[in-house]
Amino acid sequence: MRRFEDEDLTGAEFRECDLSGARLVGVVMRNAEIDGLVTHLVVNGVEVMPYVEAELDRRHPVRLLIRSDEPADLRQAWRQLREGWATTTKRVRSMPENSEHHSVDGEWSMVETLRHLVFVHDSWFRRCVLGLTEPFTAMGLGPPLVMDRENELEPSARPSLDEVLAVRDRQASGIETWLAEVTPDQLTQTAPVPDDDRWPPYAKGRTVRQCLGTVLDEEWAHHGFCERDLDKLSRQEPASGS
Structure with missing residues (x-):
């Protein structure tokens, strides 16, 4: 176990780190941000995650639909997720040219984010929910480990926003068609994950509902x-134009 004592970590960034079981004692933490899979977070003796989750549900009611096991709720969740992306696409088209390709704080740009969701669809819906073994979409973007092992993916791809959206529209149509017919019993069945070593390797044994849930959660x-x-980009615009 690594121990940090009397260290100045002001401005430190922890990216893709596993901090499970970490203890922060006697720390000063102002203006900090935590984004990730966080469970059982105790702050000054108070388990705060139930409050965080409840507030997220209040701000984003679609989360309640995403967690439902009812096909009608899942269909509504998918419609709302698609509407959200349509609004964001309209927004970015109104921003300065190439905003969709700009990265902020080392995160994926909008186009890269959409490319990642193309990959998520191929992985968790097409392979795990449908059980298909078709090659991954070349423009898809996954974690570095996946980009190195899946030969169909092209790390150097530089598609335009419209090119990515065209793929996303085709994928969305497939999900909509499937959701229109799926039954509660089908959702509880074991996902027909192909018996190979392709991504995602840890999906075997999950239900169809769990694999679909990964797609919705990622969206x-x-x-x-x-x-x-x-x-953040919008707040930077006046400064960059002055």
Whole structure:
């Protein structure tokens, strides 16, 4: 276990780190941000995550639909997620040219985020929910480990926003068609994950509902990240134009 004592970590950034079981004792933490999979976070003796989750549900009611096991709720969740992305797309088109390709604080740009969701669809819906073994979409963007092992993916791809949106529209149509017919019983069945070593390797044994849930969760989370970064870009615009 690494121990930091009397260290000045002002401005430190921890990216893709596992901080499970970490203890921060006697610390000073002002203007800090935490984004990630956080459970059982105790601050000054208070478990805060139930409050955080409740507030997120209040701000984003679609989260309640995403967690539902009812096909009608899942269809509504998908419609709302798509509407959110449509609004964000309209927003970025009104911003300075190439805003969709700008990265903020080392995060993915909007186009890169959408490319990641193309990959999520291929991985968790097409492969895990449908059980198909078709190659990944070349423009898809996954974690570095995946980009190195999946030969169909092209790390150097530089698609335009419209090119990515065209792929996303085709994928969305497939999900909409499937959701229109899926039954509660089908959602509880074990996902027909292909028996190979392709991504995602840890999906075997999950239900169809769990795999679909990953798609919906990723859509919601990355839309929030994208909106956050566009907000930051918008605040930078006056300074860059002066």
